[in-house]
């Protein structure tokens with residue numbers, strides 16, 4: 001008689017206040033594949049609680065829209081080799097829209113990784129169609 005075991009991993013809801021969201025983002029940045037990471041030049045990663053009112057206007061966000069991340073800069077593919085960029089590109093990851101949705105660490109972490117990667121893809125000049133295509137291959 002074979003005894004069967006079923007391991008039920010119980011996901012413990014996370015206490016939003018206790019989570020070190022900055023560390024999650026730093027970890028996600030750390031996990032960007034090396035061949036891409038070494039090409040990231042003059043890019044600043046930031047964590048903000050929410051998109052600013054200015055960003056909401058600029059991006060035409062409605063009240064119900066939640067934004068996980070934002071890339072602001074000139075994609076590599078559009079840079080003219082001679083241009084010396086003084087202002088860094090900025091990738092911002094927004095904490096509140098994500099922790100409002102994800103109550104468990106694993107999916108939250110996955111979303112942070114996914115969002116960081118998504119914004120980095122924009123830096124490399126990929127549009128949403130490209131990103132979608134890259135994901136499904």
Ligand SMILES: [Zn+2]
Pocket residue numbers: 118122128
């Ligand atoms: Zn995007």
